[in-house]
Amino acid sequence: MPAQPQQDRPDLRGLTLLVVDDDEDAVEVLSMYLRACGAEVLVAHTAQDGLVSVDAAPRLDAVITDLSMPHMDGVEFLRNIRRHPSPARRRVPVVVLTAFEAGYMPTQEFDAYLRKPVEPDELCRTIEAVIARRRSS
Numbered sequence: 001m002p003a004q005p006q007q008d009r010p011d012l013r014g015l016t017l018l019v020v021d022d023d024e025d026a027v028e029v030l031s032m033y034l035r036a037c038g039a040e041v042l043v044a045h046t047a048q049d050g051l052v053s054v055d056a057a058p059r060l061d062a063v064i065t066d067l068s069m070p071h072m073d074g075v076e077f078l079r080n081i082r083r084h085p086s087p088a089r090r091r092v093p094v095v096v097l098t099a100f101e102a103g104y105m106p107t108q109e110f111d112a113y114l115r116k117p118v119e120p121d122e123l124c125r126t127i128e129a130v131i132a133r134r135r136s137s
Contacts (some may be wrong), residue, residue: 013038047077
């Protein structure tokens with residue numbers, strides 16, 4: 001069961017989020033942030049495992065991914081999500097976390113990007129916002 005968020009944190013209870021990053025420390029920290037906001041968190045350490053999770057998760061409200069990963073980078077991972085056979089999975093909101101500038105990224109593939117290191121509340125507020133935008137469109 002998701003943790004009760006602190007009073008001043010965004011409330012992500014009832015949401016299932018997938019974190020994809022090859023850096024185990026980053027996954028641990030991001031998961032901790034998201035759970036502190038009340039979310040259920042799934043993790044994948046490679047883009048390939050992330051795609052398996054996208055297919056297997058009974059519910060998926062958003063994906064949070066790094067761009068720099070070996071074998072399949074985050075951009076290709078995003079393109080695979082956007083080509084998913086399930087319309088619901090194709091439309092899942094995606095938040096990119098990166099140390100890079102957004103200028104070179106294919107902005108049509110993701111809903112938001114945040115520069116690393118990210119503040120916990122900014123991450124949770126961004127997820128809240130992208131999910132709300134997707135639901136209203």
